[in-house]
Structures are given as C-alpha cells and as structure tokens.
Amino acid sequence: MNSKNQKIIINIEGRNYPNWKIDLKNKLKTLKSNNLEIDAKNIDLSCKEISEIIEIANQFDCKIICFCSSSPKTIVSSQSLGYKSQFIIESSSKNTSDEHKKNLTFSKTHFHQGTVRSGEYLESPGDLLILGDVNPGAKVSAEGNIFIWGRLLGIAHAGSKGNSKAKISALQLSPVQLRIAKKVARGPKEKPQLGLAEQARIDSEEIIISPLETT
Amino acid sequence: MAIDTRVILICSGKGGVGKTTLTANLGISLARQGFTTAVLDADFGLRNLDLLLGLENRIVYTAQEVLEEECRLDQALVKHKQESNLSLLPAGNPRMLDWLKPDDMKRIVDMLKEQFNYVLIDCPAGVEDGFKNAMAATQEAIVVTNPEVSAVRDADRVIGLLNTNSIKPVQLVLNRVRPKMMANQEMLSIDDVTDILALPLLGLVLEDEQVIVSTNRGEPLTLNSVNSPAAKCYLNIAKRLQGEDIPLIDPAEEISGFGAKFRRLMQTKIF
Ligand SMILES: Nc1ncnc2c1ncn2[C@@H]1O[C@H](COP(=O)(O)OP(=O)(O)OP(=O)(O)O)[C@@H](O)[C@H]1O
Ligand SMILES: [Mg+2]
Numbered sequence: 001m002n003s004k005n006q007k008i009i010i011n012i013e014g015r016n017y018p019n020w021k022i023d024l025k026n027k028l029k030t031l032k033s034n035n036l037e038i039d040a041k042n043i044d045l046s047c048k049e050i051s052e053i054i055e056i057a058n059q060f061d062c063k064i065i066c067f068c069s070s071s072p073k074t075i076v077s078s079q080s081l082g083y084k085s086q087f088i089i090e091s092s093s094k095n096t097s098d099e100h101k102k103n104l105t106f107s108k109t110h111f112h113q114g115t116v117r118s119g120e121y122l123e124s125p126g127d128l129l130i131l132g133d134v135n136p137g138a139k140v141s142a143e144g145n146i147f148i149w150g151r152l153l154g155i156a157h158a159g160s161k162g163n164s165k166a167k168i169s170a171l172q173l174s175p176v177q178l179r180i181a182k183k184v185a186r187g188p189k190e191k192p193q194l195g196l197a198e199q200a201r202i203d204s205e206e207i208i209i210s211p212l213e214t215t
Numbered sequence: 216m217a218i219d220t221r222v223i224l225i226c227s228g229k230g231g232v233g234k235t236t237l238t239a240n241l242g243i244s245l246a247r248q249g250f251t252t253a254v255l256d257a258d259f260g261l262r263n264l265d266l267l268l269g270l271e272n273r274i275v276y277t278a279q280e281v282l283e284e285e286c287r288l289d290q291a292l293v294k295h296k297q298e299s300n301l302s303l304l305p306a307g308n309p310r311m312l313d314w315l316k317p318d319d320m321k322r323i324v325d326m327l328k329e330q331f332n333y334v335l336i337d338c339p340a341g342v343e344d345g346f347k348n349a350m351a352a353t354q355e356a357i358v359v360t361n362p363e364v365s366a367v368r369d370a371d372r373v374i375g376l377l378n379t380n381s382i383k384p385v386q387l388v389l390n391r392v393r394p395k396m397m398a399n400q401e402m403l404s405i406d407d408v409t410d411i412l413a414l415p416l417l418g419l420v421l422e423d424e425q426v427i428v429s430t431n432r433g434e435p436l437t438l439n440s441v442n443s444p445a446a447k448c449y450l451n452i453a454k455r456l457q458g459e460d461i462p463l464i465d466p467a468e469e470i471s472g473f474g475a476k477f478r479r480l481m482q483t484k485i486f
Contacts, residue, residue, distance in 0.1 A: 117375030118368050
C-alpha cells in the first residue's frame with residue numbers, strides 16, 4: 001500500500017453506536033498523514049452519514065480518497081457523493097464475532113460488475129449489488145435489496161420471495177417497471193433529477209421513490 | 216499463416232439497419248487503401264451482399280462447395296472488377312442453415328485469414344444460429360444500429376452476447392442519421408444511443424438517398440460517388456478502423472445547406 005495513505009477503520013458495531021463521531025475524531029487526532037481510506041466494514045452508511053465523516057475529516061485537514069466497505073449501501077452512498085469506493089467481498093472465516101456471523105448468513109450479496117444488457121437476467125438469493133447500468137430490456141431480481149451503482153432503466157424486483165422491507169436503490173431510477181415483494185409499479189414518467197441517488201421502497205402498501213439521503 | 220488478419224463481424228440484431236451496405240462500402244474502402252480484403256456473406260437465408268457489390272452474375276462456386284471440398288477456396292472467391300484487392304466469398308444455398316456448425320465457419324475464416332488483411336463477415340439479423348455461427352469465427356465486431364428505440368434495444372442484446380463470448384473490440388456504427396429530426400428531437404440523439412450501448416462510436420452514417428440508388432445499381436457508393444454524404448461517412452469509418460484520428464461529423468452542422476456548402480468550399484484547395 002502507498003505509504004502516504006492510511007487506512008482508517010470505523011469500528012462501530014451497528015449504526016446505533018452513539019459515539020462513532022468522537023471515536024473517529026480521536027483516531028484522526030493521532031494521524032500524521034492526510035490522505036485517508038475509510039474502511040467502513042459491513043456498516044450501512046447513508047449519504048448523510050458519509051457527508052458527516054467527510055466534514056469531520058476536513059476539520060482535521062484530512063482528505064478522503066476512498067471508502068471501502070462490504071455494505072452495498074455504503075458503496076452506493078459514497079459513490080453518489082462522488083467518492084471513489086471499493087466493494088469488499090466478506091470472507092466468512094475472518095472476524096468471527098457471533099453477531100457478525102449472523103449478519104453474514106443473512107446477507108448473501110451477489111456482485112456484478114458491468115452493464116446488464118437487454119435480454120440478460122441476474123438473480124441473487126440475498127442482496128444484489130451492480131456496478132453499472134441495468135439497460136432497458138434487462139431484468140434483475142434479488143430476495144433482498146438491490147443496489148445499482150448506475151442507472152436502472154430495465155426491470156428490477158427486490159424481495160422476490162416476499163420480503164416487503166426490501167429496497168431498490170440506484171444513482172438514477174428510471175425503470176420500465178419496479179417490483180418489491182408482490183407489489184408492481186410502472187416507472188415514473190418524468191426524468192429524475194441527476195446526481196441524486198434514489199431509493200424505492202414500500203410505504204403504506206405503495207411503492208414510493210425518494211432521494212437516498214432521507215433514509 | 217503469414218499475415219496478421221483482422222476478422223470483423225458486422226452485426227445488428229434487428230434486420231434492415233444497414234449491415235450489408237456497411238460491409239460492401241467498408242470492403243471497397245479498405246481495398247482502396249491497399250488492404251487485401253475478403254467479404255464473407257454469412258446471411259445464407261437472405262444473401263444479398265453479391266447484389267450490392269454487383270457480382271451476382273459472376274458467382275460459380277460458394278462457401279458451401281468449399282466446405283464440401285468440391286472446389287478450392289480461390290475458385291469460389293469472386294474478385295471485384297474495379298477493386299482487385301476485394302474478393303467476395305458468396306453464401307451457399309439456404310439449406311446450408313440446416314447443417315452448418317460454428318466449426319464450419321471457423322474453417323472457412325481460417326482459410327481466408329491466410330490470404331487477406333481483412334475479413335469482413337456480413338451477419339444475418341437475429342441472435343439465433345446464423346449469428347452464433349458467425350460469431351464463433353470472429354475476433355472483433357462492429358454493431359450497426361439506427362437511432363430508433365427498437366434497433367437500439369436489439370443492438371444492446373447483441374452486444375451482451377458478444378461480450379459473453381469475449382469478442383473485442385466491439386465498436387458502434389450509427390446508421391441513417393437525419394440531422395433535422397435529431398435537432399427536433401424526433402429521433403434518438405447520438406448521446407441517447409451511446410449512453411445506453413456504452414460502446415466506442417466508430418462512426419455515423421447520414422441518411423442518404425444515394426445509398427438506395429447505388430444499391431440498385433450494384434455499385435457501392437464508395438466506389439464512384441465518393442462525394443455523397445453517406446460515402447464520406449463510410450470512408451471515414453474505414454480510416455478510423457485503421458486507427459486514424461478523424462473527428463465525427465456533427466449532425467447539427469449538416470442541417471443548413473449553406474453551412475455544408477460553405478465548409479465544402481473551405482476544404483477545396485484554391486491554390
Ligand atoms: N444511410 C442510409 N441512407 C439511406 N438508406 C439506407 C442507408 N443505409 C441503408 N439504407 C437502406 O436500408 C435498406 C437495408 O439496408 P441493408 O440491406 O444494408 O440492411 P441489413 O442490415 O443488411 O438488412 P438485413 O438484416 O435484411 O440483412 C436498404 O434498402 C438500404 O438501401
Ligand atoms: Mg443484409
């Protein structure tokens with residue numbers, strides 16, 4: 001690894017840990033280098049939380065050059081803010097705290113790099129992370145959540161086995177059709193605002209689309 | 216095996232978008248640049264590359280007899296009258312579709328590779344056996360499409376199949392571009408198309424009545440009408456294929472007749 005860059009691990013067991021900002025500040029204090037790689041492990045970070053991290057780093061004259069994480073949500077959030085990110089595929093042998101293990105069996109993330117083209121079909125028994133566009137005529141489906149680091153222009157089905165808590169996020173959501181669990185919605189007519197990651201989920205029996213930040 | 220041959224598949228998914236016209240014009244252009252070029256008609260069901268090149272009446276043997284070892288390759292190849300660097304290997308009869316296998320296409324192309332700098336394969340429409348056989352024998356591909364939603368959708372499907380078969384590079388030709396319709400947003404824009412297909416754009420070809428005239432005469436545009444709008448596009452595509460850095464035309468500039476004439480004037484050498 002480049003000796004100028006330092007990898008910082010945000011060590012928080014779950015998103016409710018209240019002191020993570022203090023923890024991060026303490027870590028930054030002891031650092032000499034000002035180019036940072038943030039390793040967020042398997043923690044889901046929203047755009048808002050990532051913005052906060054960036055702000056804290058700025059206070060300590062540090063520059064973040066990359067976010068690493070095994071959470072697709074964190075990857076999509078940091079990417080949508082224009083930061084380089086690296087998806088880490090978790091190996092189950094390491095870090096064997098019991099809680100961690102449980103999480104792993106729950107999310108069997110499938111990972112696809114590149115455009116999904118017309119006529120192609122991707123399926124995942126857990127979450128599905130796609131780095132690339134899902135083109136018109138293509139279909140992607142996951143029993144868990146779907147994260148698209150690109151544009152969704154085809155058909156996506158999250159919670160394909162009935163999980164109505166599943167979500168679909170993308171840098172641009174202009175699908176032909178969206179499905180979450182048993183609900184089906186046609187894509188929005190108007191083109192979405194560019195530069196904002198969006199998310200679709202079920203809210204009171206209806207599929208709604210909103211900017212990713214608010215969740 | 217002496218020469219480093221480039222084998223290029225010209226395909227589209229959707230029918231009638233301009234594959235055969237591109238194959239014929241690219242063949243002529245490359246031959247004129249001095250490259251020995253073979254064009255192979257892989258559209259056994261609806262062959263018409265021979266017609267476009269005006270060679271129909273000179274066909275004696277076809278790829279079929281070559282494969283069945285009833286004749287040698289050079290007996291089946293039809294040399295073009297004016298461009299002696301260009302040869303056509305005609306398609307056999309449609310019943311070939313029943314027995315032809317990917318390995319047969321490979322055999323034919325391997326034979327052509329020994330003699331030619333370029334082998335251009337005119338692919339049938341669709342993504343079935345005809346396409347799969349042709350794809351088996353190629354290294355690189357040009358995908359032809361029109362600025363229409365259905366043509367782009369089919370091109371996308373074909374690109375996916377080319378990618379999974381590790382064909383590369385795959386480049387894009389956007390045919391039948393009408394600058395006025397594009398400006399009025401009645402047609403997909405160049406960005407709309409390249410955004411979806413995410414391929415390097417090898418060239419645009421303008422909509423041009425002369426294409427139809429030349430088709431009926433059996434003389435590709437690039438042979439005699441080099442000043443027609445589409446012919447220039449085809450010539451530029453041939454040059455870019457060589458790696459020459461030639462800027463793409465801007466459809467917006469092609470709209471006003473005056474602009475176009477003015478530029479032509481500027482390009483003419485006065486001294
Ligand atoms: N740039 C152009 N301007 C005007 N007409 C064109 C242009 N390109 C192609 N055409 C016309 O479109 C028709 C179809 O072209 P062509 O036969 O090359 O398509 P193709 O893709 O080979 O078709 P197929 O799938 O049936 O083999 C022809 O009549 C041709 O003259
Ligand atoms: Mg044809």
